[in-house]
Amino acid sequence: MRFDINKFIAKILQIGVSLSLILFCISIVESFFNKTNHFEQSFIGILKGLYTFDANATFYTGVIVLMLTPVVRVLCLAILYLIEGDFRFSLISILVFLILIFSVYFGIH
Amino acid sequence: MFEFFLLVLMGVLSGVFGAMLGIGGGTFVVPLLVIFLHFPIHQAVAISLISIIATSSAVASENVYNKITNMKLGITLELATTLGAISGAFIATLLSTKTIELLFSFVMGFIAYFMYHHKEDLGENNYLQTKSVYASSYYDFALKKNIEYDVKNLGAGLIISALAGAFSGILGIGGGVLKVPAMNTFCKVPIKVAAATSNFMIGVTAAAGAFIYFGKGYLKNPLVVSLIVIGVVLGSKLSMPIIKKIQPNKIKKVFVLFLVYLAIEMFIKGVK
Numbered sequence: 001m002r003f004d005i006n007k008f009i010a011k012i013l014q015i016g017v018s019l020s021l022i023l024f025c026i027s028i029v030e031s032f033f034n035k036t037n038h039f040e041q042s043f044i045g046i047l048k049g050l051y052t053f054d055a056n057a058t059f060y061t062g063v064i065v066l067m068l069t070p071v072v073r074v075l076c077l078a079i080l081y082l083i084e085g086d087f088r089f090s091l092i093s094i095l096v097f098l099i100l101i102f103s104v105y106f107g108i109h
Numbered sequence: 110m111f112e113f114f115l116l117v118l119m120g121v122l123s124g125v126f127g128a129m130l131g132i133g134g135g136t137f138v139v140p141l142l143v144i145f146l147h148f149p150i151h152q153a154v155a156i157s158l159i160s161i162i163a164t165s166s167a168v169a170s171e172n173v174y175n176k177i178t179n180m181k182l183g184i185t186l187e188l189a190t191t192l193g194a195i196s197g198a199f200i201a202t203l204l205s206t207k208t209i210e211l212l213f214s215f216v217m218g219f220i221a222y223f224m225y226h227h228k229e230d231l232g233e234n235n236y237l238q239t240k241s242v243y244a245s246s247y248y249d250f251a252l253k254k255n256i257e258y259d260v261k262n263l264g265a266g267l268i269i270s271a272l273a274g275a276f277s278g279i280l281g282i283g284g285g286v287l288k289v290p291a292m293n294t295f296c297k298v299p300i301k302v303a304a305a306t307s308n309f310m311i312g313v314t315a316a317a318g319a320f321i322y323f324g325k326g327y328l329k330n331p332l333v334v335s336l337i338v339i340g341v342v343l344g345s346k347l348s349m350p351i352i353k354k355i356q357p358n359k360i361k362k363v364f365v366l367f368l369v370y371l372a373i374e375m376f377i378k379g380v381k
Contacts, residue, residue: 006173009180011311013170017163021342031332052309059331061176066162066338067319070312071239077184088242093184099191106195107320 005080012076016069023062030055067107071100116333120340124164125348126367138337139213139281140371144378150206154281155327156334157317160341161283165312168345172305177247179302180293182260183309185243189267190274190284195280198321204279212380213280214273218269220286221368247302251354258299265295270310278318281298283311286368 030041030053046064049057123137138160172178202211243260260266262302269291273284283306292303328334 002317005180007174007177010170010174011305013166013173015343017166018171020163021339025340026171056331059335060328063159063323063328063333066166067316068160069166070162070316074184074187074222074313077180089181092188094186094192096187097312099195100313101186103191103195103317103320107324 008080009073009077012073013069016065016072020062020066020069023058023065027055027058030058038085062093071097071104074100075080113336116336117340117343120160120337120342121222121344121347122340124341124344124346125339126344126363137190137371138221138341140375143210144374149328151325152329154201154209154279155322157281158277158315158322158336159328159334160338161277161281162312162319163316163338163342164257164345165308165315167282167342168349169305169309169312169342172308174250177301177305178309179243179245179260179306180309181245182243182266182296182298183306185263186270186288186306187313189271190277190288190310191193191317193271193274194278194284194318195321196315197275197280197366198318200280201279202321202325209279209380210349213234214375214379216276216280216282217286217368217372217375220243220290221365221372223290227363233283246303247299249299256299258297258302261297262295266292269295271324274314274317277311277319281318283307284314286309299360307351339370340357 002034033053038050046057046060048054074097075094078090078097081087081093119138119141123141126137138157139150139153142148142156143150148156170269173180237348241259243263246255247256248254251254268285270284273287273291276282276287277284284303288307289300289303289308292298292306293300297302298306322328344363
């Protein structure tokens with residue numbers, strides 16, 4: 001059976017949204033138990049917070065997963081078009097991916 | 110507890126409208142937060158962009174699965190929307206609250222006017238023998254038949270997509286309000302394909318803008334954002350079975366009324 005590009009892309013989007021929503025739900029539950037207002041919005045800060053069940057850290061992880069879902073989708077599309085031998089659309093996807101990386105760079109900075 | 114319910118309900122309503130109209134839900138989130146909950150507009154836009162990514166991805170996965178989305182057209186127009194969104198987000202950080210509120214109301218008003226006078230172009234009427242690489246077909250559940258179409262005037266589509274991307278970055282709207290009619294009128298794509306493809310692009314466009322807002326620290330209320338986003342996804346999921354059965358003209362009427370209301374509310378807020 002031929003590989004279905006549509007189903008694969010649909011799956012990626014579903015997984016990304018589901019994962020981030022689960023993280024949001026966990027962060028809501030955590031916020032009832034933990035009241036931490038001093039939170040560092042950085043990569044290290046988020047990792048530390050996740051370890052200590054900090055509601056904010058779980059939330060920001062969810063946000064990052066959600067924001068990265070479309071980025072991953074674009075990258076997958078680039079690879080899938082490349083495998084199919086459709087170089088024009090593979091190139092277009094890579095260009096979109098690079099534009100997004102530019103945005104991610106500014107966001108994390 | 111009542112506030113919890115209100116936030117989730119707000120999300121659900123946004124999700125239903127957004128998914129049905131292909132506008133990503135954000136058009137509803139921003140005015141609700143700004144007008145009723147007195148949120149600073151930059152924060153509202155940031156929350157809106159996050160919820161747009163969630164709706165778009167949730168709905169897009171269904172549309173992609175049903176092969177209504179034209180992914181080749183989508184990815185090409187995304188070149189323009191992402192560049193527009195990043196520029197828009199940077200511009201927004203320089204603009205005052207009132208300026209953005211007024212801009213929001215003008216853009217909504219203009220789109221409502223355009224939609225009211227716009228006649229739907231059926232793609233099949235413009236179908237020619239020479240096919241472009243974007244030519245495709247989809248199964249229309251309402252009409253119960255397979256519809257073939259081709260994409261025209263890609264240049265115009267790209268320009269409007271860049272503009273839609275910029276508005277997405279500044280106002281936290283999906284930009285589908287511009288792209289759907291543009292794809293339908295200029296590119297001669299059937300309205301359902303235009304809505305599905307627009308939804309597909311909206312996630313990437315919103316993400317491009319969202320990272321900038323995230324970096325500037327506009328995502329402040331974890332609990333509020335979580336509740337709204339969960340509501341939005343619920344709403345968009347609930348509306349999926351309905352969207353397949355509704356005829357395009359019915360969608361349009363709701364669309365126009367809804368936009369006029371939002372434009373007026375936002376205008377009042379902007380000039381106060």
